[in-house]
Structure formats: C-alpha cells, structure tokens
Amino acid sequence: MKNSGKLGIMLLAITLLVIAVIDISSDKQVDWTRSYDQRDKIPFGLYFTHTELPKILGDSTQVADFSSTNYSDIKKFLSGKEQATVLYIVNEFYEGKETIAELVAFVDRGGEVFISANSFPHELLDTLGLDMEYYYPQNFGEVWDVNDRPFALSNGTEAYYKDLEYPGFFYGLNAPETKKIGYFQTNEREMPNFLEIKRKNGRFLIHLEPLMFTNYYMLKQPNFLYAAAALRLISRKQVYWFDALLQDQNATRTPLRVLLQNAGLREAWYILLFGLLLFLLFRSKREQRAVPVIEPEPNLSKEFAKTIATLYYENGNPGNLVEKKIEYFLYELRTYYLIDILTLEEDGFAKHLSAKTGVALADCAALVALIIRYKNIRSSTDAELLTVNKQIEDFKNKANML
Known part of the structure; x- marks a missing residue:
C-alpha cells in the first residue's frame, strides 16, 4: 500500500510539472474566431456586450437568454411577450420559414425584433420586401482604406471597422414602412446596412455586420459609441437574447464544458486522465491478486461407517x-x-x-x-x-x- 501511495504522489507531481512546462512554453496566441457567443471573452465574442447591455439600455432593462427556435417552442415562447424585444446577434440568421412566420406574427401583434447578422434567409428578406448584397470593389486587387469608409447612424455617430472588407448593404428600399437608420459611405454614396421596418403594431430592426458588437470593438471608444447608439434603438425594457450555443445541437453539454472549452484546462484534464491511467496500470501489476481459501475435504469415514x-x-x-x-x-x-x-x-x-x-x-x-x-x-x-x-x-x- 505504501508503494502504491508513493507511486500516486509521483504521478501527481509529474502531471503538475508537465502542466507547468506546457503552460510556460506554449505560445498563447489570440483566438480570432468569430464565435458571437455571449460567454466568450475572445476578441470576437459577445461577453462584454451581453454583460453591459442592461447598462447601455438603462438600469431598468432586464435581459434574459432563450435558445430554442423550434416551431412549437418559439410559438409558445413568444406568446404574451408583445411588450418585449427579441434580440439576435449571430453570424448567420438561418431560421426556417415557420420560425420566421412566428417572428413576423409577433411583430404584427406589437413586438420588436432586433437582428444583426451577416446574411438572412430569402423568406425573411422577401417578407420584409428587402434585397441585400455585398459591396466589392470593381478591381479585386484594389487595397481598401478603411479610413475612407466610415459606418454611420442617422443620428450622426460614426466609426471605422478595419475587419469589414466587403460589408453588406440593402437596396431597393421603396416601401414607406422601411427607414434607413444606418449606412456606410463609399465613393460618396450611402449604402444602407441598418433598417427599421414597421409592421402593424411592431417593428423589425435589421442590421448587417454583427462584428460591430464584439468585445474587440466594444472596448474601443468610437466603436463602442456607435454600437451603443445602435442598441439604444431598442425601445423595450425586457430583452430576450437568442443564445446560439445552446441552440446548436453539437454544442458541448457536459458538466466539463468549462474545462473542455479552455485550451490550458483541457490539456491539463487530459494529462491528469493519462496519469491516472498509468497509476491504475502500475498498481494492477504491483499488487497480487487475492488467493481464494480452499478448505480441505472433510474426513467423513466415521460418519459413513455409522x-x-x-x-x-x-x-x-x-x-x-x-x-x-x-x-x-x-x-x-x-x-x-x-x-x-x-x-x-x-x-x-x-x-x-x-x-x-x-x-x-x-x-x-x-x-x-x-x-x-x-x-x-x-x-x-x-x-x-x-x-x-x-x-x-x-x-x-x-x-x-x-
């Protein structure tokens, strides 16, 4: 037993040493993945916006998350919430036509929907009477100067975004219920990228480029002022923020999610498991298996004679x-x-x-x-x-x- 205890302590010490070496020697590169996840503190996550949104909209604003966009679930979820705002900040808004129909019905009853995404399904654009495209230079070899392409809101707030090389824009805005509230300038033209679409008792706020609301830009003052001004167009005091990670069926649902999502903790976890496996292997070889006690056959000669x-x-x-x-x-x-x-x-x-x-x-x-x-x-x-x-x-x- 003493040998097994010493072996376990040695394996634990080796594991901690390996973790320390890996942590010291590893090159901690910045993760530039565009996750748009409310929990991510990486540059293009939404942790800051999700945390500060109640302050941006006012201390009386309440923010809650929701995840399911299943047709039956979204219908039940939206019922009776016409005085609230449903908020989407996602890479792609790819909900099905049934969910889109429920969102449109929700707005018609008086609800408000704010969507910021890089692309939208045809069903939504067609329902709202919109067309969209991406702005490309005539010469693809041309180098763009982001300082010549400011993004602005109708109230005059401006900001520059160096990572938006080919921004999206809307066109063919002829309906009276559609209002341009944001745009970017290029070649002295205003290309709409933020719209308000009123429908009966409610409205849609449709915004292109969710990158503007990520941690990287929200921590820069001009960009923060632009994003905060865009978010303040939300007029309701109850906001339901769509959580894309929970809706993703491939998302990690294990209680070890925090360990597995962090590179250093994940490596430490795997090393610890490997060390425990070695410990069990050595222990099984060092300890002798219990020998069963076999009682001798009793002498029943006397009983037999009797x-x-x-x-x-x-x-x-x-x-x-x-x-x-x-x-x-x-x-x-x-x-x-x-x-x-x-x-x-x-x-x-x-x-x-x-x-x-x-x-x-x-x-x-x-x-x-x-x-x-x-x-x-x-x-x-x-x-x-x-x-x-x-x-x-x-x-x-x-x-x-x-």
Whole structure:
C-alpha cells in the first residue's frame, strides 16, 4: 500500500510539472474566431456586450437568454411577450420559414425584433420586401482604406471597422414602412446596412455586420459609441437574447464544458486522465491478486461407517453382518500374514495360522472351526453375531493386529 501511495504522489507531481512546462512554453496566441457567443471573452465574442447591455439600455432593462427556435417552442415562447424585444446577434440568421412566420406574427401583434447578422434567409428578406448584397470593389486587387469608409447612424455617430472588407448593404428600399437608420459611405454614396421596418403594431430592426458588437470593438471608444447608439434603438425594457450555443445541437453539454472549452484546462484534464491511467496500470501489476481459501475435504469415514451400521441394524439381518465380519477378517489375514485363505478348510490351516500369528494352536483351531461354521450361514441371531465378533476381536488382540 505504501508503494502504491508513493507511486500516486509521483504521478501527481509529474502531471503538475508537465502542466507547468506546457503552460510556460506554449505560445498563447489570440483566438480570432468569430464565435458571437455571449460567454466568450475572445476578441470576437459577445461577453462584454451581453454583460453591459442592461447598462447601455438603462438600469431598468432586464435581459434574459432563450435558445430554442423550434416551431412549437418559439410559438409558445413568444406568446404574451408583445411588450418585449427579441434580440439576435449571430453570424448567420438561418431560421426556417415557420420560425420566421412566428417572428413576423409577433411583430404584427406589437413586438420588436432586433437582428444583426451577416446574411438572412430569402423568406425573411422577401417578407420584409428587402434585397441585400455585398459591396466589392470593381478591381479585386484594389487595397481598401478603411479610413475612407466610415459606418454611420442617422443620428450622426460614426466609426471605422478595419475587419469589414466587403460589408453588406440593402437596396431597393421603396416601401414607406422601411427607414434607413444606418449606412456606410463609399465613393460618396450611402449604402444602407441598418433598417427599421414597421409592421402593424411592431417593428423589425435589421442590421448587417454583427462584428460591430464584439468585445474587440466594444472596448474601443468610437466603436463602442456607435454600437451603443445602435442598441439604444431598442425601445423595450425586457430583452430576450437568442443564445446560439445552446441552440446548436453539437454544442458541448457536459458538466466539463468549462474545462473542455479552455485550451490550458483541457490539456491539463487530459494529462491528469493519462496519469491516472498509468497509476491504475502500475498498481494492477504491483499488487497480487487475492488467493481464494480452499478448505480441505472433510474426513467423513466415521460418519459413513455409522450410516452403514445404522442401515444394517435397521435391516434386521445379523447373518449378513456375520458374513461381512468373516470376509473382512480373512482379508486382514491375507494382507497382514500373506496366508492363503483358500486352504481354510484343510487340516493344516490352524497349525499354519498359529505359526504365523504366534497365537496358541488351540485358540487358532477354535477360531477356524467357528469361521468354517458361520462362513456360509445366511441367517443368524444377534447372540451368534456377538459371539463371532468377540472371538475375532480376541484373536486380533492376541496376534497384535489391532
């Protein structure tokens, strides 16, 4: 047990040492993945916006997350929430036509929907009477100067975004219920990228470029002012923010999600598991398997003899016992003294037996006569059985056979 404990401590120390070496030597590169996840603190995550949104909209604003966009679930979720705003900040808004129909019905009843995405499905654009495209330079080899392409809101707030090389824009805005509230400038033209679409009792706020709301830009003052001004167009005090990660069926749902999502913690977890595997492997080889205790077979000769005797006694046939007693005695004579018992009835047998055993000739002659008399008798009394038994036992005692 002491060796196993020492091995475990050594493996733990080695694991901690390997973790420290990996942590010190690893190149901590910045993760520029555009996750748009409310929990991510990477540059293009939404942690800052998700945390500060109540302050941006006012301290009385309440923000809650929702995840399911299943048709039946979204219908039930939106029911009775016409005084709230549903907020989407996602890479692509790819909901199905049933969900889109429920969102449109929600707006018609008085709800508000704010969507910021890089692309929208045809069903939504067609329902809202919109067309969109991406702005590309006529010469694809041309180098763009982001300082010549500001993004602006209708209230005059401006900001520049160096990562938006080919921004999206809307066109063909002829409907009176559609209002341009944001745009970017290029070649002295205003390209709409933020719209308000009123429908009956509610409205849609449709925004292109969700990158503007990520941590990287929200921590820069001009960009923060632009994004905050865009978010302040939300007019409701209850906001339901769509959580894309929970809706993703491939998202990690294990309680170890925090460990698995962090590169350093994930490596430490795997090393720890590997160390435990080595520990169990070495321990299984070092410790001897328990040997089962096998009890020896008990000696039941006495019980067996008692059982046989009881059967003979209950059978009530002493003659059979006399026969067995004589046969066993003759077997002992043949075994101990090598006497040929086939000559039992010959005249010289008693003399030969006396010479072999050292018992008086008269005793030997009397015993031989008794044996010859009862050897072939099938029926006898208890008294006769006792007589035969006594004579044989006395002879064995005199011949030292006991």
